Amino acid sequence: MRFVQVLVPTGKREAVVEVITDESIEYAITDETGTERYESVITLPLPTAAVESVLDQLRAVGIDEDATTVVLEAETVVSDRFDELDEAYANDSDDTTDGDRIARDELLARANELAPGIGPFVLMTVVSAIVATAGLLLDSPAVVVGSMVIAPLIGPAMSTSVGTVVNDTSLVVRGIKLQVLGGILAIISAAGFAFLLRAAQIVPLSAIEVFAIGEVSQRLAPDVLSLVIALGAGAAGAVSLASGVSTALVGVMIAAALVPPTAVVGIGLAWGTPRVVAGSAVLVLVNFIAINLVALVALWQLGYRPQSWFRTSEARSTTLTRIAVLTVALIILSSALAGFTYSSAQTAAFEEQTNAAIETELPPKMTMLDLTISYTGFPARTPQQVIITVGYPPEIDPPAVADAIDSRIESIASTSLYMGPEIPLVTQDYHTAISAANSNAESTATEANNTDSMGSITVELRYVAVEQT
Template structure:
């Protein structure tokens, strides 16, 4: 509910009171004695969904921006008459009960877009925290970076500026979004370079890209699009409903901040192509959030104040939504290929395990198989590390060449024009004590055995590093 105060200009008192009487609204009328151009102050409580309608009625009788209309959020109204008014309004307007007034929407959107200094500082801090969290493989730290990221405001400001045909608001929101993404990536890259050069994170490129929080964002699929669409819809709906957007802001940041950190890490480790999937994910998420927010706000009935602007606003919105949709269609097709690559990779790993089992003698067993992939969006196996268990006291089975042959037969075709040779296979042996025996041992524990616990097999040439 809202408490509205109107400073009534001289000569408009009867018109304002007439509007409130027609709408059945109780009000308090106070005489104005400041010797200015105002004759009275009218205060009245109304339901949240009725604010825009009442403001339009007041505007029709001459209460324009040269007057003052103050809308406050009221915690509680104890009045049977108000309850009846609220119920009557909900019965007459069942679709508008959760919608705030256009002027409230504009004010909230402007407040959500922070000042430049605040935005820059918070974006840099969130990018640094996200980079540290990703490299530490700590989901808790990554979530913390989302909480402080100031990205929900610019996205909502851009959408509201489009809907109400406010070019200045649109440009401010768009500039903040673009600068926020670029600033986040650059901050993450600079921080990651410092960590790498000072050996605080003494890892090679493949080791960094195998970290769980990094690896999960190297090859996004179409499910990532659902997160962005949900974030944009939730952000617009919470903004238009007048509820807190804090938690929605975390969701929007979840779609943007971690991928930006991964892109920065890729540049820091000199492998920008390895994080191409993360860069695509950032772009897809930004466009998706803006497109769905525009649609939600338009469907909720928001339009420019003047009817002559509505056709122009509709044209601008349709142009921008169409542009977003075309770009999203192209990028989503890339994510679709990545999804197909994930399914194909899962099938390959299942077939590869079966092929290894067939190549092993009866007394040996497959302990583990780790596959390294490259070539986003269509994942292709590049390195396979196979760990084979064998009985203690027996020589390791010489099955390296056979396993390599079978794995290369099972490997899917690659679309990488720079890829040469087949899959690089590394075979590791580990002595496994059967039940009833002594403790487990490995080939390295026996000084009389050759050091075959980890070795490459076969003549397969090494592929270029990711």
């Protein structure tokens, strides 16, 4: 429900009253003495769905757009006529409009409120990027979520979409500028902060160790599910904005699609890993495009248009053009996501089959303690090294299983990764004695078997004798 107050220009009072009476709307009208331009103030309670229609009718009879109009949210209206009016407008809602959506003017006001001033926007963007970087390097989901809460990203995306559908060029330009500025600032802030952490040895980790951190590794290779998150965020943002409900939680969802991968781009720059930068940058671009595209489509489908019919035609042309451009860009970048997804599926299958094969080849008294696989290549990932740590009782000599495991891994690579069997593998056996009581390691033998070093996959088989306490 809304409580609407409108200043009525001099000479337009009778026409305004006639419109309101024809709509069976209860109203109160008082004289305006503050200026000669307006002669009265009309006050009327309206259902949310009726605000846009009634204001359009009032403007059609002479209330210009710059006349002061106040729309407030009403808690309760006690009136039988209001209930009938509410039901009538709910029944009149067609397929292209939602009876619960707010009016166009209210939507514009909310979009402008969500697009903050440049000072607060810059500050909050920098802080959120730094906090996200810290959370990723700490492997702390709670800190990463905190960075999403303070990120001011919902406003620019929604402003761009709202400005497009209602043909407000200044709002579109403002939204685009804030999105571009926010993305660049976030990357620079994350990269600068990560570089300081690395230079000061606060995070004394190698690139491999950094990108093995759980929160970081999750965002290295984007996949199709990342696109689903962004699409959902864009739709939720548009619907929450149009329905007049709080956008705070939806803002967190939008930030979830943008802030962490942007921070990973900065971390990749700080540690000098172009492949990480490229993968995360693709994810950021896909998410930005998806959020804008879905928000634009959702707002158009909800029935938002400019007031005048000739501006509606222009807005339709602009909206359809931007939808087409965003769709093409999303399809192109999504092909990269599909490649990442396929590569991830291949490597997952390789790891699962390798693990099962090793378990099958090991004798009953031997146990696989650890399996580590490192990869190379981008975007397609190829196994570079497989390290297998096997435990055995110290009272027995470990049986020779290297050749069997070597053969199984070669077979798996040729089927799950389409690496031909002509690629040789290097097998190295290490014998290490470890006391489970004091965890002191003592090397007893090295390199029991070494075939020709000609291939791209190195398989290291490490035997570990574990003394039971």
